[in-house]
Amino acid sequence: MVVDRQLTEAEFDRTFHALADMTRRDILGRAIRSDESVSALSRHYSMSLTAVQKHIAVLERAALVTKERRGRAQIVHANGPTIAKAIALLDQYEALWIDRANRIADVLATADEGEQP
Amino acid sequence: MVVDRQLTEAEFDRTFHALADMTRRDILGRAIRSDESVSALSRHYSMSLTAVQKHIAVLERAALVTKERRGRAQIVHANGPTIAKAIALLDQYEALWIDRANRIADVLATADEGEQP
DNA sequence: CTAACCTACAACCGTATGGTTGTAGATAGG
DNA sequence: CCTATCTACAACCATACGGTTGTAGGTTAG
Numbered sequence: 001m002v003v004d005r006q007l008t009e010a011e012f013d014r015t016f017h018a019l020a021d022m023t024r025r026d027i028l029g030r031a032i033r034s035d036e037s038v039s040a041l042s043r044h045y046s047m048s049l050t051a052v053q054k055h056i057a058v059l060e061r062a063a064l065v066t067k068e069r070r071g072r073a074q075i076v077h078a079n080g081p082t083i084a085k086a087i088a089l090l091d092q093y094e095a096l097w098i099d100r101a102n103r104i105a106d107v108l109a110t111a112d113e114g115e116q117p
Numbered sequence: 118m119v120v121d122r123q124l125t126e127a128e129f130d131r132t133f134h135a136l137a138d139m140t141r142r143d144i145l146g147r148a149i150r151s152d153e154s155v156s157a158l159s160r161h162y163s164m165s166l167t168a169v170q171k172h173i174a175v176l177e178r179a180a181l182v183t184k185e186r187r188g189r190a191q192i193v194h195a196n197g198p199t200i201a202k203a204i205a206l207l208d209q210y211e212a213l214w215i216d217r218a219n220r221i222a223d224v225l226a227t228a229d230e231g232e233q234p
Numbered sequence: 235c236t237a238a239c240c241t242a243c244a245a246c247c248g249t250a251t252g253g254t255t256g257t258a259g260a261t262a263g264g
Numbered sequence: 265c266c267t268a269t270c271t272a273c274a275a276c277c278a279t280a281c282g283g284t285t286g287t288a289g290g291t292t293a294g
């Protein structure tokens with residue numbers, strides 16, 4: 001099963017784009033805490049149902065969320081693994097940054113040694 | 118000093134929007150690994166200098182990057198703390214998700230106990 | 235001083251984004 | 265059956281985005 005592969009660059013594009021909107025982050029948060037239908041979710045916001053549907057579609061294309069039919073309602077579930085993969089990428093950047101900061105600190109420390117002969 | 122506060126929602130918008138583009142992620146990666154000027158960075162990409170300037174401006178508005186004048190060159194530095202704050206938000210989402218998954222597992226386990234009397 | 239270089243910014247263009255309204259198809263409930 | 269509910273989707277609109285070219289201002293090197 002190809003299930004735990006890294007996200008492609010295009011998938012990262014979609015994931016971060018989906019996260020770059022307050023309404024979508026809020027929808028994601030609600031989807032994580034409980035299972036609500038599309039229309040139930042839409043009632044939390046002062047915009048049309050269609051607008052919320054589109055936001056959910058963006059989250060869905062980013063694989064941050066999945067929909068499950070349950071009678072006439074469409075239940076929105078959060079998809080944890082995609083969040084984890086986004087974290088993994090940012091962790092790589094942070095690790096590089098910390099590594100660089102450490103190397104710079106080393107260079108400065110070594111330079112200091114030579115300055116008091 | 119108000120330095121380590123959380124990002125506002127609008128700042129998260131900018132941060133994730135900045136990360137939602139392959140070229141900008143690449144520029145951020147290069148800025149983390151080394152200090153390059155704007156024009157030096159632009160040489161890595163098959164687009165105009167102006168386009169790269171704009172990408173850097175987006176990263177700068179998101180506080181993922183800062184610029185430092187050095188003679189006639191403008192050096193682009195990565196800004197680690199902002200990356201860390203983005204990670205912190207995603208970690209919150211992931212923690213909620215794991216918590217929810219655990220609670221669901223508990224409910225299922227409890228239900229199983231009652232099924233073999 | 236002059237020429238080359240680095241950066242900044244305005245103006246423009248096609249396309250994507252985020253919103254709206256309106257129409258229509260399933261499904262559940264009384 | 266009939267009606268209210270939930271969802272889907274097309275069409276439209278204003279604005280933002282990602283790219284271009286062109287012009288202009290500092291700064292360094294020779």
